[in-house]
Amino acid sequence: MKQIWKNIPATMAICLCVSGSLMAQVKPLEKDSFMEKRLNLTEEWDKTFPKSEKVDHAKVTFHNRYGITLAADLYVPRDVEGKFPAIAVSGPFGAVKEQASGLYAQTLAERGFLVLAFDPSYTGESGGEPRYVASPDINTEDFCAAVDYLATRDEVDENRIGILGICGFGGFALNAAAIDTRIKATVASTMYDMSRVTANGYFDGTDADARYELRRQLNAQRTEDYKNGTYALAGGVADPLPEDAPQFVKDYHAYYKTPRGYHKRSLNSNGGWNKTSSLPFINMPILAYSxxxxxAVLLIHGEKAHSRYFSEDAFKTLQGPNKELLIIPGATHVDLYDNPEAIPFDKLEQFYKEYLK
Known part of the structure; x- marks a missing residue:
């Protein structure tokens, strides 16, 4: 099986990881029109999970320091007063806020937190042109911008803000925690290190010659894209599945390509990222200062996840007594997207309450 993983191009790693009463209670922030663009946000409940009656929900926008306007779902505990501890959530890599991140956000709101689930720059309902671009810097900045937004809400205690990243956004969450001292608690669930897997392949099976060839192909693609005036897509999760697909690819398909997790705006459910999005990840390690x-940091991973080594290795670099690695028995990578029997919400609640107090 490891040999099969080694034969998967590094670019494929990017593709695989692939309203109500609140509006009367929570007023939108006043925004400078120069800083923020109007987005066309859907008002329908188009999530892959049912709406909770325990929280209020509203669509909101905020902007990052690159001037990109991001779209988000704000979940607030119902009938609770006072200042809230707040959490910003995003991921998986190539997903949208209507999928796993929204499920995490709504469930944590049920447990007493104000939670913002956002679409990263260039994806989903968020702004940014061209579409479907990934960036180690900008996607880290998206988390910091979410902290900007939360810290300026009247209902939020700005000294009690945490973040949560799923899959590839678990790596960005760690990078954000390394740069943003306002973040008091970070969770990375079923984490991918996108820089490492893009540059080195699965289980670090790519050598310098293979990396050079990848760079050559991607730079040739840049030329073609410029000539054509478009950006070629790498493709989302394979559909139909090849007969020899590894189990983890089958697991991705079972989530992104079926009613369980399919969403029309999800890159992994559809055409995937721009091919050339891989380039910066090859040269820019995102966990250099973790x-x-x-x-505080909590890393969560499934015992049977093909990606487990990302969290285990990241944990070895973390310093201090407020760092923890939790392995979920029997769980796969995708189980931590939406399986209520695998996602340790009790542990998440306890962790955030301890470090956002």
Whole structure:
């Protein structure tokens, strides 16, 4: 099986990881029209999970320091007063807020937190042109921008803000925690290190010659894209599945390509990222300073996940007594997207309550 993983191109790694009463209670922030663009946000409940009656929900927008306007779902505990501890959630890599991140957000709101689930720059309902671009810097900045937004809401205690990243956004969450001292607690669930897997392939099976060839192909693609005036897509999760597909690819298909997790705006459910999005990840390791994170970190991974080594290796670099690695027995990578029997919400609640107090 490892040999099969080694034969999967590094670019494929990017593709695989692939309203109500609140509006009367929570007023939108006043925004400078120069900083923020109007987005066309759907008002329908188009999530892959049912709506909770325990929380209020509203669509909101905020902007990052690159001037990109991001779309988000805000979940607030119903009939609770006072300042809230807040959490910003995003991921998986190539997913949208209507999928796993929204499920995490709504469930944590049921447990007393104000939670923002956002679409990253260039994806989903968020702004940014061209579409379907991934960036180690901008996607880290998206988390910091979410903290900007939460810290300026009247209902939020700005000294009690945490973040949560799923899959590839678990790596971005760690990078954000390393740079943003306002973040008091970080969770990375079923984490991918997108820089490592893009540059080195699965289980670090790619050598310098293979990396050079990848760079050559992607730079040739840049030329073609410029000539054509379009950006070629790498493709989402394979459909139909090849006969020799590894189990983890079958697991991705079972989530992104079936009614269980399919969403019309999800890159993984459809055409995937721009091919050339892989380029910056080859040269820009996102976890270089994770050993300098002083705030609390919880890494969660499935025992049977093909990606488990990303969290195990990241944990070895973390310093201090407020860092923890939790392995979920029997769980796969995708189980931590939406399986209520696998996602340790009790542990998440306890962790955030301890470090966002």
């Amino acid at each position: 050993n300098e994170i002083r705030s």
